Amino acid sequence: MLSEAGLSVHVFDKGRRPGGRVSSRTVEKDAHDFSFDYGAQYFTVRHPLFRSVTAKLADKGMVSRWPVAGEDAWVGTPRMAKLIEGLADGIDIAWGAEVTALSSSKSGWSVRIGDSDVRNFDQVVLAMPAEQTALLAGAGDPEMARRAAGSRTEPCWTVMLGFAEPLPIHEGIVKGPGISSATRNSGKPKRQGGEAWVVHADPDWSRQYLEHEPADIEQRLSERFASLIGVTLQPIFTRAHRWRYALSSSRSEGCYWNEEIGLGACGDWLLAPRIESAWISGHTLGKRIVGAGLDL
Ligand SMILES: Cc1cc2nc3c(=O)[nH]c(=O)nc-3n(C[C@H](O)[C@H](O)[C@H](O)COP(=O)(O)OP(=O)(O)OC[C@H]3O[C@@H](n4cnc5c(N)ncnc54)[C@H](O)[C@@H]3O)c2cc1C
Secondary structure (H helix, E strand, O other): OOOOOOOOOOEEEOOOOOOOOOOEEEEEEOOEEEEEEOOOOOEEOOOHHHHHHHHHHHHOOOEEEOHHHOOOEEEEOOOOHHHHHHHHOOOOEEEOOOEEEEEEEOOEEEEEEOOOEEEEEOOEEEEOOHHHHHHHHOOOOHHHHHHHHOOOOEEEEEEEEEEOOOOOOOOOEEEEOOEEEEEEHHHOOOOOOOEEEEEEEOHHHHHHOOOOOHHHHHHHHHHHHHHHHOOOOOOOEEEEEEEEEEEOOOOOOOOEEEOOOOEEEEOHHHOOOOHHHHHHHHHHHHHHHHOOOOOO
């Protein structure tokens, strides 16, 4: 939208590839390949504008419905991160580029990338979890920093499990004490590879064990999953991942835009802890920046 309005847009993302909290990975172990979505498991499609974006990606084979998670649930194909790759298509994005400081200058904003690379821009948008927004916004816009600092993002410990044989249960998603979801990733559309499960601990459990070693989490969460489904597990691949900032709280602002100084923020933390909400937040901010009104 910003490019179409004639603005020159440059995106810097510290990730090495498209994903953020919608990340995927494939691994090979003992002659088996496994494909994991270790962040978000699916996304909802409810808003008409997001529905039309999703339909275009579906035409390209990059997303597909996944009724196992609900009537309005979709997944990226053949991995969740494909959704982000599709949304990022055609945008000038520098990967592996961490923004480490932001300061206002005579000509607008100075953005420091990494240790010493400084770029100047007229306007800046921060699209990241609230805690990271608060760190960068501080010097430029104390009000934005205050709001972001007041918004808490819950952590999530995740364990990926790969098996030589399918587990003897029929469900695609199971939930239980301490486990917000355990999802058969190999059962999603267009997945290749062996039996792959992703177990997400719930926020209370994740907070309790936040600073534990990954090896300890792998054991504890696997045991919990095993007792939940009543099966003795013999995974050939196990890997824990700590999401320090996973699920945002909900707010009603939708986005934040300080027109006077040309600084904005968007992301799930300004609406609701979902992929669709993050997209709507970004879209709403885009409309405010180009002055297209707010008819969402
Ligand atoms: C474990 C887990 C399970 C989830 N399950 C679901 C689900 O099933 N369905 C659903 O809809 N949602 C789910 N979510 C939430 C969903 O992933 C988020 O709501 C959504 O990804 C938010 O998008 P965002 O663009 O606001 O933030 P992010 O996806 O976090 O993207 C922010 C980007 O900013 C980059 N970044 C951060 N700081 C900097 C910096 N200083 N410099 C440069 N780049 C930076 C990051 O690399 C990242 O790519 C889940 C999240 C997690 C972690």
